[in-house]
Amino acid sequence: MEYFKLEPLSVYDKYLxxxxxxxxxxxxxxxxxxxxxxxxxLMRKILSGRLGKSYDQIQFETNSYGKPFLKNRSxxxxxxxxxxxxxxxxxxxxxxxxxxxxxxNYSKKIDFGIRKTFMTDLELEExxxxxxxxxxxxxxxxxxxxxxxxxxxxKGFSLSPKSFSFLFNKGEKIQxxxxxxxxxxxxxxxxxxxxxxxxxxxxxxxxxxxEIGVYRVTPYWEIKNLNISLELFI
Numbered sequence: 001m002e003y004f005k006l007e008p009l010s011v012y013d014k015y016l017x018x019x020x021x022x023x024x025x026x027x028x029x030x031x032x033x034x035x036x037x038x039x040x041x042l043m044r045k046i047l048s049g050r051l052g053k054s055y056d057q058i059q060f061e062t063n064s065y066g067k068p069f070l071k072n073r074s075x076x077x078x079x080x081x082x083x084x085x086x087x088x089x090x091x092x093x094x095x096x097x098x099x100x101x102x103x104x105n106y107s108k109k110i111d112f113g114i115r116k117t118f119m120t121d122l123e124l125e126e127x128x129x130x131x132x133x134x135x136x137x138x139x140x141x142x143x144x145x146x147x148x149x150x151x152x153x154x155k156g157f158s159l160s161p162k163s164f165s166f167l168f169n170k171g172e173k174i175q176x177x178x179x180x181x182x183x184x185x186x187x188x189x190x191x192x193x194x195x196x197x198x199x200x201x202x203x204x205x206x207x208x209x210x211e212i213g214v215y216r217v218t219p220y221w222e223i224k225n226l227n228i229s230l231e232l233f234i
Contacts, residue, residue: 100152
């Protein structure tokens, strides 16, 4: 397992661009400033190593929906990042593979009423048949899977999460009912896993792939490689 030593947070401010610093200081709460700082530092640490460049040479752009990508791409590296309270995850892959990652904190309180805002009728039917003690896990599984897909195709919540489904069919193997307008049939595969007992993580990518680097930072102690297996659910 690959580890990266974290220095005091104040050290990392120098790795941010002037625009990033300006954006960071717009956050009201210090914990949000710290999370943003660690997120950008994680991205620069990993991507600079992949590209053989110094941190300050790494530049980012976003598409019209806000998805970040490397400016002046080299090695066709694609990445995606997600964070929740206490965890930041970064997925990196080469050869211009489409990728999306999302994470949620399992310990936070959930208002189950939100299920109707993002689940399809088929998902709701499966969900409502589950024992009560399994519903929270299913809700977070669906939420992270949907976000990973919406982030992978680069449209985020401009795409309705109710326009496609993930069905479990009384098992753990996921059936993805794709949105034919946004992606070709069987174009994507998904990995759903836990990072400790506290976090759900979903990874979405196009299928022609053999290796994905997935890194995490648990504020404020460590950055490490999760060594994710690509044994896929679909």
